[in-house]
Amino acid sequence: xxxxxxxxxxxxxxxxxxxxxxxxxxxxxxxxxxxxxxxxxxxxxxxxxxxxxxxxxxxxxxxxxxxxxxxxxxxxxxxxxxxxxxxxxxxxxxxxxxxxxx
Amino acid sequence: xxxxxxxxxxxxxxxxxxxxxxxxxxxxxxxxxxxxxxxxxxxxxxxxxxxxxxxxxxxxxxxxxxxxxxxxxxxxxxxxxxxxxxxxxxxxxxxxxxxxxxxxxxxxxxxxxxxxxxxxxxxxxxxxxxxxxxxxxxxxxxxxxxxxxxxxx
Numbered sequence: 689x690x691x692x693x694x695x696x697x698x699x700x701x702x703x704x705x706x707x708x709x710x711x712x713x714x715x716x717x718x719x720x721x722x723x724x725x726x727x728x729x730x731x732x733x734x735x736x737x738x739x740x741x742x743x744x745x746x747x748x749x750x751x752x753x754x755x756x757x758x759x760x761x762x763x764x765x766x767x768x769x770x771x772x773x774x775x776x777x778x779x780x781x782x783x784x785x786x787x788x789x790x
Numbered sequence: 791x792x793x794x795x796x797x798x799x800x801x802x803x804x805x806x807x808x809x810x811x812x813x814x815x816x817x818x819x820x821x822x823x824x825x826x827x828x829x830x831x832x833x834x835x836x837x838x839x840x841x842x843x844x845x846x847x848x849x850x851x852x853x854x855x856x857x858x859x860x861x862x863x864x865x866x867x868x869x870x871x872x873x874x875x876x877x878x879x880x881x882x883x884x885x886x887x888x889x890x891x892x893x894x895x896x897x898x899x900x901x902x903x904x905x906x907x908x909x910x911x912x913x914x915x916x917x918x919x920x921x922x923x924x925x926x927x928x929x930x931x932x933x934x935x936x937x938x939x940x941x942x943x
Contacts, residue, residue, distance in 0.1 A: 780889070
């Protein structure tokens with residue numbers, strides 16, 4: 689067998705910026721509602737029911753978490769869906785944000 | 791503001807004359823929350839582009855709600871004079887944007903008061919009295935609307 693010099697193939701150690709994780713489906717974000725002294729408890733419950741189509745007991749559970757603990761993680765979602773929910777909650781003037789679930 | 795009846799997804803509310811005037815006064819205040827007040831994330835710096843999109847979406851929403859308000863206030867058929875007051879019909883969908891509008895007025899006036907942790911005391915002679923009154927009135931109407939929705943659930 690002829691001793692042919694083969695090109696050396698090195699592992700690709702450089703980050704491929706084009707192929708980022710599929711954030712469209714990655715449930716890597718949490719939607720959080722934060723406590724404030726201005727939004728009414730009944731109103732917050734109503735908004736959770738409307739935005740997430742939750743039954744009243746679940747909506748009340750999260751409203752009480754916001755009230756007693758200062759915040760509640762409402763859902764874990766993809767970037768796109770988390771943005772959608774934050775927008776819906778902020779439309780009702782709730783203090784809501786999305787954060788990377790780390 | 792009192793729920794009289796619900797028929798075919800239309801909620802009929804009764805207002806006294808002064809109550810109606812206060813209700814219209816509150817709606818005319820909308821929007822009160824400053825634009826770009828809301829942030830998408832506590833780590834907002836990492837999401838500049840998304841923040842811009844959120845600001846645009848909320849601005850569009852405010853514009854739509856403002857149009858709803860103006861239409862409601864200028865439509866002579868919306869309030870029907872009856873006896874010592876007036877009656878107003880709203881669909882469940884209209885109640886949703888009405889709740890958003892009233893809460894904007896409530897939260898916006900709270901922001902104007904400096905976002906106090908404690909419920910501000912009402913002193914009619916104090917400089918902040920208009921803001922405190924607007925907050926209280928908005929919450930009263932909000933509770934009436936929420937009770938109406940609960941009543942029909």
